[in-house]
Amino acid sequence: MSGLDNIGVKVVNPLPIQEDGLSGNADAILHEIVALLEAFTATGQTGAIDLHSLPLTPDDYELLRATLADGEVHAQINAIGNTEVRETLYPGVWWVTYYNVEGDIVADLLEITAIPEILKAPADDIREGLVHLRELLTQLEQP
Amino acid sequence: MNEPDTLGASLARTGISRRSFLKFCTAMASLMALPPSAAYAMADALNRAQRQSVIWLSFQECTGCVESLTRSFDPTLEQLIFEMISLDYQETLQAASGEAAESAREQAMKASYGKYLLIVDGSIPTKDGGVYSTVAGVSNHDLLVEAARGAAAIVAVGTCSSFGGIPHANPNPTGAVSVADLIRDKPIMNVPGCPPIPSVIAGVLAYFVTYGKLPELDHLGRPKVFFADTIHDRCYRRPFYEQGKFAKTFDDEGARNGWCLYELGCKGPTTYNACATIKWNGGVSFPIESGHGCLGCSEPDFWDKGSFYKPLAVPLADNTPTITAAALGGAAVGTVAAVISRTHQTHIGEEK
Numbered sequence: 001m002s003g004l005d006n007i008g009v010k011v012v013n014p015l016p017i018q019e020d021g022l023s024g025n026a027d028a029i030l031h032e033i034v035a036l037l038e039a040f041t042a043t044g045q046t047g048a049i050d051l052h053s054l055p056l057t058p059d060d061y062e063l064l065r066a067t068l069a070d071g072e073v074h075a076q077i078n079a080i081g082n083t084e085v086r087e088t089l090y091p092g093v094w095w096v097t098y099y100n101v102e103g104d105i106v107a108d109l110l111e112i113t114a115i116p117e118i119l120k121a122p123a124d125d126i127r128e129g130l131v132h133l134r135e136l137l138t139q140l141e142q143p
Numbered sequence: 144m145n146e147p148d149t150l151g152a153s154l155a156r157t158g159i160s161r162r163s164f165l166k167f168c169t170a171m172a173s174l175m176a177l178p179p180s181a182a183y184a185m186a187d188a189l190n191r192a193q194r195q196s197v198i199w200l201s202f203q204e205c206t207g208c209v210e211s212l213t214r215s216f217d218p219t220l221e222q223l224i225f226e227m228i229s230l231d232y233q234e235t236l237q238a239a240s241g242e243a244a245e246s247a248r249e250q251a252m253k254a255s256y257g258k259y260l261l262i263v264d265g266s267i268p269t270k271d272g273g274v275y276s277t278v279a280g281v282s283n284h285d286l287l288v289e290a291a292r293g294a295a296a297i298v299a300v301g302t303c304s305s306f307g308g309i310p311h312a313n314p315n316p317t318g319a320v321s322v323a324d325l326i327r328d329k330p331i332m333n334v335p336g337c338p339p340i341p342s343v344i345a346g347v348l349a350y351f352v353t354y355g356k357l358p359e360l361d362h363l364g365r366p367k368v369f370f371a372d373t374i375h376d377r378c379y380r381r382p383f384y385e386q387g388k389f390a391k392t393f394d395d396e397g398a399r400n401g402w403c404l405y406e407l408g409c410k411g412p413t414t415y416n417a418c419a420t421i422k423w424n425g426g427v428s429f430p431i432e433s434g435h436g437c438l439g440c441s442e443p444d445f446w447d448k449g450s451f452y453k454p455l456a457v458p459l460a461d462n463t464p465t466i467t468a469a470a471l472g473g474a475a476v477g478t479v480a481a482v483i484s485r486t487h488q489t490h491i492g493e494e495k
Contacts, residue, residue, distance in 0.1 A: 048178075048179030048180065049179070050172075050173050050176075050178075050179050052173050053173075053176065077162060079160055079162045079163040079166055080159075080163045080166060080167075081166075083166060098166055098169055098170060100170075102425065104425065104426060106166075106169075106170040106173070107166075107169045107170045107172075107173040108173075109169070109173075109179055111179075117165065117183060118162055118165055118166065118169075122160075122161040122162065122165075124151055124152075124155070124161060124190070125155065125160055125161050125162075128155055
């Protein structure tokens with residue numbers, strides 16, 4: 001044996017890939033987005049698609065990225081690892097990717113809503129923050 | 144200030160924001176293939192919930208199950224489960240010992256009688272009055288029966304407590320049995336594996352704390368969200384099986400090309416678990432990806448089913464290809480496809 005490099009490694013992708021590298025699932029997701037946007041505009045019903053819920057090839061992923069593209073908002077949330085919140089070119093369609101501390105994706109969602117829940121400051125956190133700020137001021141004002 | 148003892152408030156005190164918490168719930172919902180909206184419901188319910196009292200009893204075991212959970216590779220997310228429960232008794236992790244430890248258990252059992260979750264790892268010896276494993280002079284059998292009486296539900300973590308495991312293996316010198324062999328009048332969930340996958344343990348605990356009940360179980364008491372498919376169903380080497388390409392030895396051309404390990408004794412076709420999708424060590428790989436067949440460690444009597452290197456004798460029942468075919472064709476968007484593709488997707492994203 002002359003080292004591990006001589007051992008052949010082949011990565012197998014079990015998705016039936018067409019010649020263009022697509023599985024058809026990206027197209028299905030885009031149509032689902034249209035349906036969810038229609039529901040949101042009609043009734044205010046928010047929606048979400050878990051991108052881990054069906055298999056996507058690298059080209060499927062690229063197609064989604066390219067079609068949805070970047071919109072006006074890009075936010076980062078630093079809470080036990082990073083969370084990327086991007087509005088797409090289509091207002092109300094958000095691409096939210098959750099990472100753990102090591103940088104692995106733990107959840108990848110498309111959300112159809114005016115503003116993703118994770119961006120909003122939770123009411124309880126606001127109340128607790130107020131308490132802390134008051135305490136701080138009290139301490140500072142003491143002689 | 145908030146009510147002092149809600150989960151949300153106690154998390155906030157330890158510096159965990161509600162956003163972090165929502166993120167945990169989102170990751171857990173995605174892992175269990177729950178609809179994305181479940182994450183908000185989960186976060187909302189948990190935020191207002193009390194910490195779930197948990198009593199963890201260890202019997203004839205090797206502590207590998209505790210190691211699996213506490214050394215999970217995703218500590219900040221998966222170990223959040225420890226913030227969500229009040230682990231009132233766990234021999235390995237608690238600081239107290241001796242009389243103090245036992246009295247902590249008795250107090251917790253009394254305070255949360257009828258409400259606590261009982262986790263058990265290890266099998267229970269029944270031969271010779273159960274003398275082969277005792278804690279503070281009390282046999283495992285008596286301890287289990289007493290603790291089960293006040294439990295809302297029991298989670299058997301690991302193959303030993305689920306099915307008897309290695310202590311139960313022939314000739315079973317201690318008369319080891321599973322939890323379900325002894326307790327009949329409580330809801331019992333089996334989370335087998337030697338050890339179980341840490342995310343699976345964390346996921347089912349999060350489910351119980353959220354919904355106050357166990358998730359849907361299969362005929363062996365295992366949560367369907369994680370044990371619905373065999374390793375073989377979800378194996379990335381599956382296409383080679385279909386093509387009839389098998390490794391014949393561990394160093395032949397087929398092995399180097401990553402062909403199917405069926406003829407080398409892989410128990411993937413008869414083993415229900417989530418290794419092929421969630422994988423191990425933070426999603427790095429699982430045994431088959433490292434070139435070794437599945438031992439079938441999460442199945443009953445896996446130790447007594449002949450050599451790990453002898454091919455499965457029975458021809459495979461042809462009941463599984465439909466799932467794979469449908470999922471791969473993109474036709475199934477339901478939960479079946481969801482679990483597999485979750486990690487699959489992460490994987491694709493990382494491929495260079």
